[in-house]
Amino acid sequence: MIEKITPVRKSILANIRIQRFTPSEHKSAYFDNFKVSVETGMTVLEALRLIKNTQDSSLTFRAFCRSKICGSCAVRVNGKPVLACSTQLMPILEDFKKDSVSIQPLKNMPVLRDLVVDIEPVIEKLSKMHPYLMENRERIPETLEEESIMSKQEHSRFDYITDCILCGSCYSACSAASADPNYAGPLTLGKAYRFSADVRDSFQGERMQAAVDQGLWSCAQCRKCINVCPKDTRPAVSIQRMRKMSIDDGIHDTAGSRRAKAYTGDVAKYGQVNKPMLPVIVNGPKGWAAIEAAENYLKKHGIEPTLQVCTLGGQSSTQKIYDKVKELEAKGENKT
Amino acid sequence: MSETIRYGFYSGCCFQGADARFFDILKDVFAKVDVELELIEDAVCCGSGVIEERSELTSLAVNAKNMAHAEQMGLPLYTPCSTCYNVISNAQKRMKEDPAVHAQVNEILAEQGLEYKGTCKLTHTLWVFAQDVGLEKLKERVTNPLTGLRVASYYGCHTRNPADIQGYESADNPTSLEDILEVLGVQIVEYDTKDDCCGYHLAWPNNDLNMKMTSNVLEGAHTKDVDLMVTSCPLCFKSMDGTQAKALAQTGKNFQLPVLFLPELVGLACGMTSEDMMLKYHGVPVNLRL
Numbered sequence: 001m002i003e004k005i006t007p008v009r010k011s012i013l014a015n016i017r018i019q020r021f022t023p024s025e026h027k028s029a030y031f032d033n034f035k036v037s038v039e040t041g042m043t044v045l046e047a048l049r050l051i052k053n054t055q056d057s058s059l060t061f062r063a064f065c066r067s068k069i070c071g072s073c074a075v076r077v078n079g080k081p082v083l084a085c086s087t088q089l090m091p092i093l094e095d096f097k098k099d100s101v102s103i104q105p106l107k108n109m110p111v112l113r114d115l116v117v118d119i120e121p122v123i124e125k126l127s128k129m130h131p132y133l134m135e136n137r138e139r140i141p142e143t144l145e146e147e148s149i150m151s152k153q154e155h156s157r158f159d160y161i162t163d164c165i166l167c168g169s170c171y172s173a174c175s176a177a178s179a180d181p182n183y184a185g186p187l188t189l190g191k192a193y194r195f196s197a198d199v200r201d202s203f204q205g206e207r208m209q210a211a212v213d214q215g216l217w218s219c220a221q222c223r224k225c226i227n228v229c230p231k232d233t234r235p236a237v238s239i240q241r242m243r244k245m246s247i248d249d250g251i252h253d254t255a256g257s258r259r260a261k262a263y264t265g266d267v268a269k270y271g272q273v274n275k276p277m278l279p280v281i282v283n284g285p286k287g288w289a290a291i292e293a294a295e296n297y298l299k300k301h302g303i304e305p306t307l308q309v310c311t312l313g314g315q316s317s318t319q320k321i322y323d324k325v326k327e328l329e330a331k332g333e334n335k336t
Numbered sequence: 337m338s339e340t341i342r343y344g345f346y347s348g349c350c351f352q353g354a355d356a357r358f359f360d361i362l363k364d365v366f367a368k369v370d371v372e373l374e375l376i377e378d379a380v381c382c383g384s385g386v387i388e389e390r391s392e393l394t395s396l397a398v399n400a401k402n403m404a405h406a407e408q409m410g411l412p413l414y415t416p417c418s419t420c421y422n423v424i425s426n427a428q429k430r431m432k433e434d435p436a437v438h439a440q441v442n443e444i445l446a447e448q449g450l451e452y453k454g455t456c457k458l459t460h461t462l463w464v465f466a467q468d469v470g471l472e473k474l475k476e477r478v479t480n481p482l483t484g485l486r487v488a489s490y491y492g493c494h495t496r497n498p499a500d501i502q503g504y505e506s507a508d509n510p511t512s513l514e515d516i517l518e519v520l521g522v523q524i525v526e527y528d529t530k531d532d533c534c535g536y537h538l539a540w541p542n543n544d545l546n547m548k549m550t551s552n553v554l555e556g557a558h559t560k561d562v563d564l565m566v567t568s569c570p571l572c573f574k575s576m577d578g579t580q581a582k583a584l585a586q587t588g589k590n591f592q593l594p595v596l597f598l599p600e601l602v603g604l605a606c607g608m609t610s611e612d613m614m615l616k617y618h619g620v621p622v623n624l625r626l
Contacts, residue, residue: 079531080508096509175533179548217541220549221385222493222533223422227507234498243389256541260389267387267398271380275352282540298354301617310352314380314401317448321397324444329391335440336392336430 007040012093014038015100016047018059022113029111031102032056038089044103045073045084048115060114068230071167075115076104081169083230106172108185119168125184126166129192129210134203150199158197161190161238163231170225170235176218184214186225186235193238196245208246216242217256258282268322271315276307338370341468343414343459344406345373346424349381350417350570357614358570358597362416364612365603368477369469373414376405382423385537393440399427400441400452412457414464416599418494418569419537421460425501428458460495461598462568463504466512474519479607481521485564485624487601488525488557489513490576492569493533513568516598520605529556534575544586550575551587564594564622566601573597577619594622 016036021029034051045063052059063073066085073084077092078101092101109117140148170186171177177185184192192211196204216239225235247257262281266274276294279287295305328334351358366373379402387395402424406413415421431438432454442451465474491513499507514524535549554576557565567573575583577595584590600613604624615622 078508092508095506175549175552176535176538176545178532179535179552180545183545215542218538218545220533220535220537220546222537223497224493224531224533226498227496240385240388240392244391247389254541256389259540260386263381263383263386264390264394267381267383273349273381273384275349278540294353297619301354303354303617305353310349310356312347312380313376314378314398314405317378317401318380318398320447321401321444322394324447325391325394325397328393328440328444333440334393335434335436336396 009040010090011037011039012090012099014089014093016051017100017102018048018051018115019102019104020059020114021105021111023111032059038093040088040090042089043085044075044077044082044087044089047089048084048103060116062116069165071165074106074167074169074172074230076102076106076172078102079104081106081167081172081228083167083169086230106168108172108174108177109168117168119166122168122171122185122188123166125214126188126191128214129184129188130203130207131188131191131195133195133198133201136200136202138202139200148200154199157241158194161194161233161235164190164194164229164233165231167230169228169230173224173228175222175224176215176220180215180218182215183218184211186219186239188214189216189219189242190233190235190238193242193245196242204245204249208242208249208251211242212246212251212254216246217254255282266309268319269315270309271312271318272310274309276309338473340370340372341464342372342374342411343464344376344409344411346376346379346382346402346406346413346415346420348415348417348420349384350420350574354617355570355574357617358416358599361597361603361613362599364608365599365606366464368603368606368608369465369474371464371469374409374411376402376409376413378405382420384419385423385426393437393444395423396427396430396437397441397444399424400431401445401448401450403428403456403458404445404450404452407453407456412459414459414461416461416570418460418492419571421458422494422497422501425458428454428456429501459504460568462491462495462510462512462516465516465598465602467504471515471519474516474602478520478605480605482601482605482624483521485522486525486560486562487517487522488527488530488560488562488565489517490530490534490553490557490565490567490569490572492567492572494569494571513566513598516602517566520601522601525557525560525562527556527560527562529553532556534572536571536575539575539579546575547579547583547586550579550583551589554580554584554593555589558591558593562593563624564596566596566598568598570597580620592620594618594620594624596622 016034017031064070068086105115105117219239223236279290298305383395496507535546538546
């Protein structure tokens with residue numbers, strides 16, 4: 001027997017706080033409050049259109065496809081970047097247990113007016129990443145009649161990023177991009193990886209250098225970009241993979257690549273990261289200054305410093321895991 | 337006498353050097369709320385998300401090993417470190433979603449007679465206090481409510497992102513930390529930089545950026561005139577307390593904001609002293625009106 005489900009339709013008279021700003025008129029941004037009867041199923045975009053049509057026609061926002069495809073309507077709702085067209089208000093009101101919600105423009109980009117930001121600076125950073133394929137003659141056949149074939153596994157290395165719609169949500173959520181205007185940000189590095197991981201591409205070297213120059217090692221792996229991406233493209237994972245590619249490509253002269261090698265080697269050797277010696281391993285001889293500072297700090301507090309690594313119990317068996325993984329990777333049988 | 341809750345204790349790498357004191361602090365504070373930790377003897381470092389930059393399979397295998405040991409003990413895996421929680425959760429999720437990868441990892445572990453079944457439960461300080469111990473019992477044990485103390489709460493990123501690695505609370509609007517703080521009696525102060533990342537994991541690859549990010553978070557709380565910041569993440573604690581002086585000096589700021597690791601504040605509210613909590617080892621002096 002099929003049970004008939006009657007959806008519960010709720011309605012809450014909510015206070016929608018919208019950030020307003022017109023650069024030519026206002027010194028700084030301010031909030032306007034609008035009362036809206038939010039019903040089950042109502043999207044953020046529907047609320048914005050309702051306010052514009054019935055309460056304030058000067059309210060400015062951007063929205064084209066209304067289908068989660070174009071990425072133009074990204075805004076922050078209660079601080080989190082979302083697509084206005086595909087995000088319902090009721091679950092947010094319930095999650096925050098309030099009948100008030102704030103809508104703001106994306107962060108880390110200049111505001112043109114109200115909820116509309118200028119994404120151009122991000123696109124400029126992206127253009128420096130060479131976001132296109134340079135044909136790899138070994139994988140692309142000579143004639144148009146033949147297809148360029150790739151295996152499922154090769155395809156799966158980058159398939160998940162091709163869904164990126166450049167909405168800028170990840171860039172807005174990125175604290176590293178807030179603190180360093182020169183950092184390329186998650187979406188640009190994700191795209192760089194997408195092309196570098198494609199077997200039909202032959203441009204790895206220059207693109208890799210562009211990624212390193214624009215902050216491949218400036219991502220803190222906080223993973224907020226994964227949380228906010230409306231298309232589940234996992235930029236932080238792509239950044240990890242791009243870092244691996246850069247080391248595999250022989251770019252060893254970065255602090256980040258030295259850290260990656262140190263951590264990986266130490267865990268096999270000690271079951272633990274050799275923290276006391278990390279400053280020298282990563283930064284070379286100048287790291288001794290940091291070690292001395294740490295030692296002085298400990299002495300000041302009456303603790304005897306040691307350069308002995310604090311091993312973990314699984315130390316003895318870890319090398320076996322590494323050996324087995326190496327064996328599988330050498331045979332090309334790695335299933336990750 | 338209420339029942340003791342036991343966990344397999346995965347220590348991670350965060351409590352080394354001066355921070356080794358936190359082993360004792362955690363043990364003592366947990367004892368106040370009837371929680372016992374049993375060390376997972378054969379654990380290895382989770383790799384902090386960095387081993388993935390060399391080999392994802394290696395990272396999955398070492399963390400499956402960590403979980404397999406907890407499964408053998410028949411206890412949930414508790415780690416005080418948010419990054420360990422994040423990395424191990426991600427490994428768990430990856431193997432759950434891809435049975436072929438799970439099988440391959442078990443093939444690797446089989447050589448040392450181990451199997452990761454996929455049943456291991458993971459938890460973190462926040463949920464030990466807020467859910468397992470429960471706010472009611474915690475409230476009973478609070479003998480020294482910290483009334484009037486203005487506190488900025490800071491979760492850090494790795495117990496929140498991505499949203500699907502944890503099933504405990506909303507990732508967009510977590511409340512466990514504030515729920516605990518409310519029970520301790522403090523006044524919670526909202527501030528703008530609460531959701532920003534402190535940049536701890538940039539300490540090696542890009543230290544200047546780490547300092548800027550830490551400074552940004554601290555300044556957001558400082559402008560709200562708080563007495564202290566409290567964080568549930570021991571790595572954020574290192575950034576905010578241990579490197580605070582350097583971060584503020586490098587960014588041209590001049591203030592001091594005491595930062596406490598959550599178990600320390602719980603201990604103080606449960607009647608333990610500043611000496612018990614070894615507050616003298618903090619980088620930024622903590623002078624509380626208790």
